[in-house]
Amino acid sequence: MTLQSQDYLERSATNALRPPPQARDAQLEVAKLIDVSICIGCKACQVACSGWNDTREEVGFNHGKLDNPLNLTPKTWTVMRYNEIEENGKLQWLIRKDGCMHCSEPGCLKACPSPGAIVKHANGIVDFVSENCIGCGYCIAGCPFDVPRLNEKDKRVYKCTLCVDRVSVGQEPACVKTCPTGAIRFGTKEDMKKLAEDRVEELKSRGFQNAGLYDPEGVGGTHVMYVLHHADRPELYSGLPKDPKISPLVGFWKGIFKPLVAAGFAATFAAAALHYMAVGPVKPEDHEEEEKA
Amino acid sequence: MSTKEQVVTRHSFPVRVAHWLVVLSFLLLAISGLGLFFPSLNWMTSVLGSPQLAQFLHPVFGVVMVLGMVILFFGNVAHAFPEKGDGQWMMHMVDVLKGHEHEVAEVGQYNAGQKMLFWTIIGLLAILLVTGIIVWQPYFAPFFAVSIVRLCLFLHSLCAVLLIMAIFMHAYMGFWYKGTLRGMVYGTVTRSWAKLHHPRWLRQLEGKKK
Structure with a gap:
């Protein structure tokens, strides 16, 4: 017997006429909520991720800032990004834990040409x-x-698996478990949205008028969400995109273009x-x- | 007419070798490429061993096809520019397709359709080469902005589709005009074939000999 999840809502490069096994779909959507206003930038989540997933990043160099490594890598699935901004004579240190957002409409899965290389589980986790x-x-x-x-x-x-191996046996992701300040929370998406509401209200009462939840609609919402003090300007947090969506070019290439091409080939061969x-x-x-005649 | 059919040389040995190298690499590229383009045809990537190997070998064969095409380009480009009779041929394209080419135009080395196809194939292959390099993982793609890679992924598939159609038409014409294929295999065509399809070329060829 093989271990199988049978809860794939989507499977890359799979024809919708024969959808992937999904009978076990009575699951609540999960979400990780990252409250950047509580994060102290300790990188415990980076360490926990590496520990649980058995990945070891090569020891790097000091680049003159706290970011280390500087970017996500094949072995660093989450990375702390630090940004300093000065506004109205005040310095703000904006720290964001970066990693896969586990989109409801994953661009990676749409683009993937290999059957079953990317899957979306019923609980919203997108895994490679x-x-x-x-x-x-x-x-x-x-x-x-x-x-x-x-x-x-x-x-x-x-990329980040949202610790699908832990979540599927009822545990929270490793980064959530290890976070010492409670800045990373995990639960059903509904619960996390409620929790975020309280947090946003609190931030607003402290003077952050533009505090809000980052759960971008352009990708159908995400299963990793942020509470931001400046939700009106997510790009302040080391380039978090303001209105992320699947590139129209990718959408066309992987969408209507395929049947158009199929029709074009059929017409050519038929002609x-x-x-x-x-x-x-x-x-x-x-x-x-003819000539002789 | 003698019992043994008279023949004339049409394609040199290096051009023939380059042509079949291009054919072989084109077939492997088209089959594996369609396997990557249409998810339901993913099994076609196995023509190069496995889907993983196809990811590695597809661009390698792409380079092979371009190299073969470079030889074909220099072997044919001198005859690929517009000539006086080409307009006439174009105006009677419908008659040509009805099989009356010899009645409406006096074709030289190549007819106008062949010339257009030549430049189409060269142009498409040039775009395929550039876009193919830009999306080539893991060697070149990391050096380009993701927006450029997205554009090139789309352009690569678009040009590949057009190239497959163009090359299919080319192959069909060779199949429709009986006696064409041997020119690309042995290098010679019968005198009657040349007289029917490329009379001006045949006259120039025989004029030179005399």
């Missing part, structure tokens, strides 16, 4: 099934958040077949006699 990954990097082009990373060594793409049947072959020997 690495044995099906071919290393083409289409998911990197599909992602509106610049998250997937191609591993040079095995030519497969990696040749019909032409041959209507006109028949042109043979030089048929014309030699």
Whole structure:
């Protein structure tokens, strides 16, 4: 017997006429809520991620700022990003835990050409099934958040799994479990939205008039959400996109373009077949006699 | 007419070798590429071993096809520019398709349709080469902005589709005009074939000999 989840709402490069196994879909959507106003930038989540997932980033260099490593990598699935802004004579230190957002409409999954290399579970988790990954990097082009990373060594793409292995046995993700301030919370998406409401209200009472929840509509909402003190300007948090959505180009390429191409091929082949049947072959020997006559 | 059919040389040995190298790499590229483009045809990527190997080999064969095409380009480009009779041929395209080419135009080395197809294929392959390099993982794609990669992924598939159609038409014409294929295999075509399809070329060829 193999271990199987049977709860795939979507499976990459799979025809909708035969959807993936999804009978066990009576699940609540989950979400990770990251409250940047409580985060102290300790990087315990980075360490916990590496610990639970058995990934070890190479020891890097000090680049003159706290970010380390500087970016997400095939072995660093979450990374703290630090940004200092000065406004009205006040310094603000904006820290964001970056990683996969687990979109409801995942651009990576839409772009992926390999059947079953990317799946979306009924609880909203988007996961890469690495044995099906071919290393083409289409998911990197599909992602509106610049998250997937191609591993040079095995030519497969990696990203945060939302600890699907922990969540599926009723545990919270490793980063949530380890966060010492409670800045990362995990539960049903509904509960996390309620929790966020309270947090936003509190931030507003402290003078952050534009505090809000980051759950971008352009990708159908996400299963990793942020509470931001400046929700009107998410880009302040080391480039969190204001209105992320799947690129229209990717949408067209992976959408209506495919049936158009299929029709174009069918028309081309049919035209040749019909032409041959209507006109028949042109043979030089048929014309030699014409000349002689 | 003698019992043994008279033949004339049409394609040199290097051009023929380059042509079949292009054919082979094109078939592998088209099959694996369609497997990547249409998810339901993903099994076609196995023509290169496995989906993973296809990801590696598809661009390699792309380079092979371009190299073969470079030889074909220089072997044919001198005859690919517009000539006096080309307008006439174009105006009677419908008659040509009805099989009356010899009645409406006096074709030289190549007819106007072949010339257009030549430049179409060269142009598409040039775009495929550039876009293919830009999306090539893991060697080149990381050096380009994701918006450029997105554009190139789309352009690559669009040009590939058009190239498959163009090359299919090219192959069909060779199949429709009986006696064409041997020119690309042995290098020679029968005199009667040349007289029917490329009379001006045949006259120039025989004029030179005399």
